[in-house]
Amino acid sequence: MKKVFEVALGILTAIGGFVDIGDLVFNAQVGARFGMSLALVTLLGVFGICVFAEMSGRVAACSGRATFDLVRERLGPRMGLANLVASVAVTLLTFIAEIGGVALAIMLVTSISEVLIVPFVGLLVWAVLWRAKFSVMENVLGLLGLGLVVFTVALWQLGPSWGDFVSQAATFDKPGKEDWPTYAYFAVGLFGAAMTPYEVFFFSSGGVEEKWTSKSLGIMRANVLIGFPLGGLLSLSIAGCTAVVLGPLQVDVGALSQVALPVAVAVGKIGFAFVIIGFVAATFGAACETGLSAGYSIAQFFGWQWGKFVKPRQAARFHLVLILATLLAIGVLMTGVDPIMVTEISVVFSAVALPLTYFPILVVANDRDYMGEHVNKAFANVLGTIFLVLIVVIAVAAIPLLVITHMGAGM
Template sequence: MKKLLEISLGVVTSVGGFLEVGSMATAAQAGALFGFQLIWAIVLGTICIIFLVEMAGRFAAVSHHTITDGIRERFGFNAFLWPLLAVLLINFMVLSAEIGGAAIAAELATGISYQWWALPVAFLAWLLLWRGTFGLIEKGVSMLGLVTLCFVVGAVMLQPDWKQVAFGAAPTLPHHDPANYWFMAVSILGASISPYLFMFYSSGAIEDQWDKSYLGANRVIAGLGMTFGGTISVAVLIVAAVVLGAHGVNQVNDYNQLPLMLIAIFGFWGFVLFTASLAIACFGAALEIALQQAYLVAQGFGWTWGENLSPRDDPGFSLVYTVTLFLAAIPIALGLDPLKLTIFSMALTAASLPLTVVPFLFLLNDDRYVGEHRNGVASNAAVIFIIALGFVLAVVTVPLQIFGGT
C-alpha cells in the first residue's frame, strides 16, 4: 500500500508534463482550430511517455542511477555534453513559459499585469525549493493538481458528439490549413514527450529511495500518472473545441481567451477554476523544471545533489535552481509573450527527442545496469518507434515553424 501511495510521483510528474502551460495552450489551440481532430496526438504522446517513464523508473530502481547518471557514465562526458546543453536550453525556455503562465494566472486574479508577477512567482518557487523537501513538493503539487479535473467534468457536462471525439483518436488528414495542423501536432507531441519529464521521474525515484521492490508499483505509477495527465489534456481540447468553436474563437492569441472555456460551463466559478488550474499547473511545472535543471547539472558534473538535503550540503545544486529561476523570470518581466514562447518551445522540445531517447535503447538493455530487468521486445519496439518519431519531428519542426507556426 505504501508503494502505491507513491502514485503522487506519477501525478506530480504528470502535472509537469501534461497539465502545465504547454499542454493547456497547445490543447486549447488545437481544439479551437481543428475541433477534435488532434486528439490522436495527445493519445500517441501519452502512450509514448508511459513507456519512457516506466523505463526511467525501472532503471532508477534497479541500477540506483538516474537517467542522467547513466548517460554520462555509459557514453562519457563528451557524448553527454550535447544532450545536456540542448535539454538545458529548452528547459530554460519552457521554465520561462511556465513562470509566464503562473504570472498570467495572477493577472487574471488581480488585474495587475503579468509582467509584475514574474519575479514574485520565481521567488516563491525558489523559496519552496530552498526550504521544502521533495516529499512536500511531490505530495503538495499532486494534491493541488486535482483541481484540473474540472476540465474533465466540463467536457462531460458539454455532452459533445462522443462519436466524433472517438474519431479524433485516430490520425486523419486535416480538413484545412495543413501546415498549422501538423505544427500543432508536433507541438502537442513536444508537450507530451518532454525529456525533462522522464528525467525528473528517474531523479524522483532516487529521491524516494526506490529499489527493486518498487518495480510493480512503478508500472502502476507510470501508467496511472501519465494517463491522468493525458486525460486532462484531452478534456481541455474537447472543452476548447466545443466552447471556443461555439463562440467563433478559432485562434487562441491571448491567454485572456482561455477562461471562456470554463466560464461558459460553470459561470463565475469557471473563471475561478480556470485561474486556479492555470496557476497550480504552471507553478508545479516551474518547480519541477527548476529542480530538473539542478538535477541535470549536478548529476552531469558529479556534484552532491538532492532536494531533501540542506542547501549548505549541496550548494552547487541549490545555486543552479536559484540562478535558473531568476534568469527565466527576466524575459517574462520584460514583456515576452508567454503564449508564443510556449508554442515555440514545445515544438523545439519535440525536435530534441532523439538526443535524449536514443540512450534509452542502450541503457535499458545493458546488463551492468538493469540485469534481468532489461527491456523486453515490446519496450524495445516502443523505444525504436519513439526514436524514429523523434527524428521525423526534428526534421519537420523548423519548416513547420516557418509555414505553420502561429
C-alpha cells in the same frame, strides 16, 4: 494499506502534474482550430512518454542513479555534453514559460500586469526549491493540479456530440480552411508537449530522491501507466471544451483567459475558481519540476552533489544553478515577452531535443551491468525503437514547420 495509499497518491499526483503550460496552450489552440482531429497525436504522445518514463524510472530504481549520472559514463563525455546542452537549453526555455504561466494565471484574478507579478513568482519558486521537501512539493502541487479535472466536468456539461468527436479523431483530417503544413505543425507541438524532456529527468531524479529500489517498480509503473494516461485524457478534455465553445466562433487561442472561458460558460464562477487553482498549481508545479531538472542535469553530468535530500550547503553548486536559472527566467520575462509565445517556442524545441533525450535512456535500459535482471525485454525495445524513429522524424520536421507556418499562423 500503506502501499495502496502510496499508489493512489502517486496516480493522483501524476494526473495533476501531467498538464503544464505547454499542454494547456497547445491543446486549447488545437481544439479551437482543428476540433478533435489531432486527438490521436495526444494519445500517441502519452503512450510514448509512458514507454520512456517507465524505462527511466526502472533505471533509477535498479541502479540507484539518475539519467545524466549514467549518460556521461555510458555514452562518453562528447555525447553526454551534446545531450546536456540540448536538454538544459530546452528545460530552461520551458522553465521561463512555466513561471510566465503562473504569472498569467494570477493576473486573471488580480488584473495586475504579469510583468509585475513575475519577480514574486520567481522568488516563491526558488523558495520552494530551496526549502520544501521533495515529497511535499510533488504531492501538494500535484493534488492541487487536479483542479483542472473541472475541464472534464465542463465538457460533460457542454454536451457535445460524442459521435462527431470520435469521427473527427478517427478520420485524422484537417478542417477545409486550414493548410496541411499548419496541421502538421500543431501535431508536432502536441507530441512535443506530451513528451517534454524534463519529465523523464525529473521522474528518474525524483526516484533517486525518494530512494526507489527494485521493490518500488510496481508503484512506479502504476504512477506511469495509470496516472499519465489519465492526465492525457485531461488534455483531451481541454481540447474538447475549446472545440465546442471557441471552435464555432473561430477563436484563435492566444491567452490563458481564453483557455478558461469554456469552463466559465459550462460551470460558472465555481468552475472558473477551480480552473484558476488548477492553472496556478499545474504551472507552479511544472516550474518547480523544470527548475529542478535543470539543476539535476548539470549537477549529475559534472558529478556534483545534488538533490533536495541533502542540505543546501552540501550541494551548493546545485543550488547555485537553481538561483541562476530563476534569475534568468525573471530577467527574460521582465522584458515583457509574451509567455504564450515562449511556451509555443519551448514546445517546438522540445520536439527537436527529443532524440538526444530518449536515445540514451534506451541504451542504458539495455545495459545489463546497470539493470541486472530488469534489463529491457524485447517488447520494451520494440516500442522504444518505434518511438525513437518517430521522434527523429518529428525532430527533423519541427523547425522547418515552425518557419514555414509562422508559428502556426498559417502559410
